[in-house]
Amino acid sequence: MVDTSDLGESEYLKFTVALERVAVMLRRVGPARDLSLASASVLQLLDQAPVARPYRLTELAVEQCVTQPAMTQLVSRLEREGLARRCADPGDRRVVIVRITQEGQDLLRERRDARAAALGTLLAGLCEDDRRAIEAALPALERLALAASGGV
Amino acid sequence: MVDTSDLGESEYLKFTVALERVAVMLRRVGPARDLSLASASVLQLLDQAPVARPYRLTELAVEQCVTQPAMTQLVSRLEREGLARRCADPGDRRVVIVRITQEGQDLLRERRDARAAALGTLLAGLCEDDRRAIEAALPALERLALAASGGV
DNA sequence: TATTGTTATACTCTATAACTATA
DNA sequence: TATAGTTATAGAGTATAACAATA
Numbered sequence: 001m002v003d004t005s006d007l008g009e010s011e012y013l014k015f016t017v018a019l020e021r022v023a024v025m026l027r028r029v030g031p032a033r034d035l036s037l038a039s040a041s042v043l044q045l046l047d048q049a050p051v052a053r054p055y056r057l058t059e060l061a062v063e064q065c066v067t068q069p070a071m072t073q074l075v076s077r078l079e080r081e082g083l084a085r086r087c088a089d090p091g092d093r094r095v096v097i098v099r100i101t102q103e104g105q106d107l108l109r110e111r112r113d114a115r116a117a118a119l120g121t122l123l124a125g126l127c128e129d130d131r132r133a134i135e136a137a138l139p140a141l142e143r144l145a146l147a148a149s150g151g152v
Numbered sequence: 153m154v155d156t157s158d159l160g161e162s163e164y165l166k167f168t169v170a171l172e173r174v175a176v177m178l179r180r181v182g183p184a185r186d187l188s189l190a191s192a193s194v195l196q197l198l199d200q201a202p203v204a205r206p207y208r209l210t211e212l213a214v215e216q217c218v219t220q221p222a223m224t225q226l227v228s229r230l231e232r233e234g235l236a237r238r239c240a241d242p243g244d245r246r247v248v249i250v251r252i253t254q255e256g257q258d259l260l261r262e263r264r265d266a267r268a269a270a271l272g273t274l275l276a277g278l279c280e281d282d283r284r285a286i287e288a289a290l291p292a293l294e295r296l297a298l299a300a301s302g303g304v
Numbered sequence: 305t306a307t308t309g310t311t312a313t314a315c316t317c318t319a320t321a322a323c324t325a326t327a
Numbered sequence: 328t329a330t331a332g333t334t335a336t337a338g339a340g341t342a343t344a345a346c347a348a349t350a
Contacts, residue, residue, distance in 0.1 A: 038317060058331065070318050072333060077316075094326045094331040122299050130292035137289030140282035147274050190340060210308065222341055224310060229339075246308040246349045 035111055038064075039083070042074055043108050046084055046100035056089070057096040083107060187263055190216075191235070194226055195260050198236055198252035208241070209248040235259060 035043070042060055049055050055063075061071035075098055078084035083104035089095035100108075123131055187195070194212055201207050207215075213223035227250055230236035235256035241247035252260075275283055 036316065056331080066317085067319060068332065069320080069334080073317075076333095092327075092331085096332065122296055125299050126292065126295060130295055133289040133292040134296065137285040137293075140278065140285040141289075143278060143282055144274055144286065147277050188339070208308085218340085219342060220309065221311080221343085225340075228310095244308085244350075248309065 035107060038066075038074060039078060040108070040111060042071075043078065043083060043100060043104055046098060047105060047108055049100075054087075054097050054099050057086075057098055060098060078104070187259060190226060191230060192260070192263060194223075194230065195235060195252060195256055198250060199257060199260055201251075206239075206249050206251050209238075209250055212250060230256070 042064060045060060045063055046055060057071055057075060058068060060075070061068050064071065066074075075084060075086065075096075079086060082101060084098055084100050087097040087099055089097050123134070126134075193216060197212060197215055198207060209223055209227060210220060212227070213220050216223065218226075227236060227238065227248075231238060234253060236250055236252050239249040239251055241249050275286070278286075
């Protein structure tokens, strides 16, 4: 009887090592061509934001776990490259609203497609059982990531 | 009959998004306190190297997919902090051998323990089925990471 | 001449501290 | 006074180009 709620230290280490390798893999799989991880991450947030409820600069900083000055710079880089733009908040003139541009959306889509294609190639190299196991674990991994992101 | 060897584009996208979230999670779970991701990655390579077959600086650069100058700097930082040291190669005086120090090994162990503990806490918050699914997928994920790292 | 590594320079990304503008 | 954001400055991590030393 295997009780995974009682994993030993060595199991955690195994898990840690496996996930760290996956993280390294992602750094390499993602061509990262035109878009750094930090930029892509913010751009994805902006892309998912409802038009009626856009992000403030401070909210982006909190969401990404970086400081306000760091986000100021990141947004400035995105703006300089035409991927996002700063807008005024009519209700509070201190506030900076950040929106993704069409160009930003296009770049994001290209990047996602490229990543998916690269991962598809890698997955195709695995055996059937491995693909099944990974697919079966995806929802669980998403929940795990959610818990780490602030869900808890 | 589900044939995962014929995953559609949307499945790849789902997979990409899930793994990217895991990568973000790892950035946050790892206290990263004293050790950056880049430093930790190199230090782990050095730690796993057989004493009789240590790494050259160039080999580290190739293994980590960074340039020689980048690795020169990274090793210099590790050396400055006492975590690694440069050694001469008796057979070829152009070569720089890099070894981990005792201090480096100690730090690595602390970091691994902290990460494992943090992940353990997160895992404890998942339901039994999710934990089982993730554990079942670990070997497959490792093979996937290996394929991306250069195994292919 | 080819290989190994370093130095010089520049850019991204991050942080802390000090500042401005608005509430 | 508190909040939203920027500017100033510094350090890690990365790249390319030019260089030195050794093979």
